[in-house]
Every structure is written in structure tokens, then in C-alpha cells.
Amino acid sequence: MLRRQDVGHRVVVRRIVGVTPDRTLYTDALGELVDLTDTDLTIATAKGTLRVPLREVHRAKRVPPARRPPAAEVIALEFAANDAWPAPVQATLGNWILRAAENWTGRANSALAVGDPDRPLEAAIDAVVEWYSAHGQRPLINAPMPLAAPVNAALDTRGWGARPLTLVQTTRLAALTDRLAARPDLSPVELADTPGDDWLAMVAEHKGDLPAAAARILTAPPEVVFAQLRDADGDLLAVGRGAVTGPDRWLGVSLLQTAPHARRQGIAQHVLRGLAQWGAQHGASRVYLQVEERNTGAVALYGQVGFATHHTYLTREAPEG
Template sequence: MLRQQDVGHRVVVRRIVGVSGDRPLYTDALGELVDLSETDLTLATDKGTLRVPLRDVHRAKRVPPARRPHAAAVIALELAADAAWPAPTRATLGSWLLRAAGNWTGRANSALAVGDPDRPLEAAIDAVERWYLEHGQRPLINAPMPLAAPVNAMLDERGWTARPLTLVQTAPLAPILATTGAADLPPVDLADSPGDDWFTMVAAHKGDLPPVAVRILTGVPEKVFAHVRDADGELIAVARGAITGPDRWLGISLLQTVPAARRRGLGRHVVRGLAQWAAQHRATRAYLQVEERNTAAVALYGRLGFSTHHTYLTREAPSGGPPGEA
């Protein structure tokens, strides 16, 4: 049977799905174990999230991982993503990064647990807790998987909870640039700074944007803000692109479409516009971060050629300060 140490690893689960006569019927599920409670286990599979009651599990075991990027590639991409979402308050713990931004987004307010914290793991988590409490925030740790599996196992022992699994997906720009959209879509306007209505549209999704949010969104040297307007000049789609890291990754974030304009291909249209801009600035690959449970977005990105590079869990201390914003 599986244990907490298996969370974040690839497993196969044989479960009972029915009975034929006096014989049970089984089916197998393969995926990444993202949660294991006293009553259920949860897998991230190629087809989505699968929650299985433990009473239905016949057998379960860890299996060799699918082909995954090397640890160095995961770390390099996580550092590029950090540079694209720069928290203003920062410190280091060995190779770990401590980041705070007034609780605006988990990405900017969590310790990035990659590399060596230069001390035993339990002492590193103690130091993270102290640092965030000193800054008046609940301690959060961003744990890329399976690279940070030991971190997750230790956090489980300490009673830390986990936010929904996030997929870090990547794609080469070439297939994105090769996509075509509806001819009647309005152009994607790419600006060096966002308009007031761009901020308003993002705030409708992310909540109020404090000054620190504006600082994060505009504080990257190579960034662009996509605006798409209808015939009346009303904003109907937005996104942000940023190029960071030695490998010049294009990071795509805050892709949004107003409800009345959905199902017209605007998301693909905007991503292609950002890819064109990035290609002109010597980028060749793009990444984005999306919650695994957001099946509509995952499906859209899959059609554009994105696949999961790695995943991460944002872990939250059981107590010790005000909760951070998601």
C-alpha cells in the first residue's frame, strides 16, 4: 500500500469498479500521487484528477517515473518563472529562495524549495517558518515535484496542507506560431505597459491589485501586455508575457477573456500574439502555470502544443499568521 513518502511520485492503482457474479471487476489507473488521506488517494492522470476511496483500492504501488526533465532543467525553469514574477522582499536559505509580497499571490509569497538549503531539512523548514512569521505572513513553500519529494514528505509529517496541484507546462514557439485563428478576430495589441482597463479586468479575476501587484507585473525588463478590443473599443481579452532566464523563456500569465467573448478562439489568438513578440526577441520556448483542476485551460493549452514539464505543490503551514491569497 502507498505511504505519505509516495506523494509526488508516479504510482499505479488497481481499484475495484464493480462485481460480475461473485467476482470483483478491476481497472488500473496510472498517474502522479498528489494526495493521500486516511480515506482517499488522489491521482493526477493524463485524463485529469482521479480520487479513489481507499476501500476500493485492491493494490497500489510506486512505479518508475515517466521520462522527466533533469533536476537542473526544473530548477532553471523555476528560477526563470521567479524572475518573471519578482517578489520585492527576498532572502536566501542556501539555494532556497524566500519571497514575500504582501500576500499578493502564492507565487510571490512562498519559499521556492529548489537546490540545497545548506542545512538539514527540518532546520530549513524551521527557518522558513521563522522568516515568514517575522514578516507577518503564513509560511508557504513552493515544492516542485518530484524534485522536492523529501520536502513534501517532511511537510506532511509537520501537518502542512497543500493547495491544488499546479502544472508547469512548456511548448516550443514554432507550433504556436503555426496555428491559425478565425479571420474575424480583432488584432492583439501588445503594449509595454498595461492600460487602466487591463488592470480592471485582471482585478476582476485576481482581486484588488495593491501597489505591490503593479510592481510585480511591471517590474520585469522584457515584458509585454496583450489587449484585445471589440469593435466598440471594449476590452475583451488580456494576457501578460515576460522573457526571463538564460534560456530566454517566454512566461505567459493572466490570460483572460470576458465571458461574452468566450468560445471564439481568443485565448489561442492571444497566445499566438505573445509568441510572435517573443520570437522577435530571441525566445524559442514558452511556459505557463495552470492548476491541474482547471480542465478547460489545460485542454486549450494542450491544443497549442503545451505539455507538462513538471508540477508543484504550494504547501501551507497549519498556523502562524494571516493566510496568503491564492
């Protein structure tokens, strides 16, 4: 049977799905173990997240990982993503980064647990709790998997919860541009150095009210752009944001959103093409974005244009009280 130390690793689970007079019926599931409790286990498979009651598990074991990027590449991408979404309050704990931004977005308000925290793991978690408590916020830890599997295991023991699994997806910028066909039937994508009021309003509809920290996060990167698409009447149809950061010149795409009445018309891909062209002009060769695994529509859209999961992460949250 699997243990908490296996969270974040690739596993295979043989599940009992029925019993006939002649035999027991089984089905196998292969994926990444993202949660394990006293009653259930949850794995992220190629078809989606699957929760299995332990009473139905016949066998379960860890298996060799699929081809994964080197740990150093995961760390470099996570640091580039931090630079593209910089919390206004940051501190370091060895290589870990502690971040606070008035509770606006989980990424900007969680400790990035990559690298060496320069102290034993349990002491590092205690230090995270102390830092966030001093800032009046609930302690959160961003744990990339399987890189931070030991962190996840320690947090399981402490009873920390987990927010939905997030996929960090990447592709080559040139390949993305090739897949995104020009749309002469749509207006050109407008690119600006700062976000307009209606751009911010569309983002607020999805992300909630924007505190002062949000403006700092959105505009702080030296190379950042705000994309928008309007209809013939000047009404906003879609928005997106791009930032180029890191020594490897990653283009990070975020806040790609379409007005409800304009969805399923290829408009998001049109805005994405505009961001990709801007990224290429700023020396980027690869692009990444982050999407919750449960957002199947967005995952399907990104898959159609060549994005694949580079790694995943869990945002872990301390027990309340």
C-alpha cells in the same frame, strides 16, 4: 501500500469497483500521487484528478517515472519563472528563495524549494516558518514534483495542507506560432510596455484587488509586455502578459483572460499568438505557462495548441494557528 514518501511520484493503483458471486472487479489507475491521508489517496491521471478511499485500494505501488526533464532543467525553468514573476521582498535560504508580496498570488508569497537549502531539511522548513511569521504571513512552500518529493513528505508529516495541483506546461515557440492561425476578422493585438487601467481592471476581476506589490510583480522584469484586444467599439475583450527571462530565454505567458461575453471564440488564442510573436522578436525559443490541473477548460485549450506538462508543483500551506 504507498507511503507519504511516495507523494510526487508516479504510481499505479488497483481499485476494487465491485464484487460478483464469481469474482472481485478491479480497475487500474496510473498517475502522479499528489496526496495521501489516513483515509484517501489522490492521483493526477491523464484524465484528471482521482480521489480513492483507501478501503477500496487492493494494491498500490510506485512505478518507474515517465520520461521527465532533467532536474537541472526543472530548476532552471523555476528560476526563470521566478524572474518573470518577481516578489518585491525576497531572501535566500541556500538555493531556496523566500518570497513575499502582500499575499498577492501564491507563487509570489511562497518559498521556492528547489536546490540545496544549505541545512538539514527539517531546519530549512523551520527557517521558512520563522521568516514568514516575521513578515506577518502564513508560511507557504512551492514544491515542484517529483523534484521536491522529500520536501512534500516532510510537510505531510507536519500536517501542512496543499492547494490544487498546478501544471507547468511548455512548448517550442516556433511550433506554437505554427499552430495559431492568423485571425484577420479580429483587430490586431495591442502590445504595450505598461498595463493600462482597463487592463488592470480585467486582471483584478480574476485575481482580486491589486496591492502595490502587484504593480511591482507585473512590471519589474526588464523584458515584459502587456497584450490586449479590443472590439470595434474600443471595449476590452482580452488581455495577457508575457516576459522573457532566464539564460535559456523562456517566454512566460500569464494572466491570459477573456471577457465573459467573448469566450469560446478563439480570442485567447489570438492574444496568445501576439505574445508568441513578441517573444520570438525578443529571442525566446520556448514558452511556458502555469495552469491549475482542475481548470479543465484552460488545460484543453493549451493542449490544442501544443502545450504539454513539463512538471507540476504543489503550493503547501502551514497549519493555521
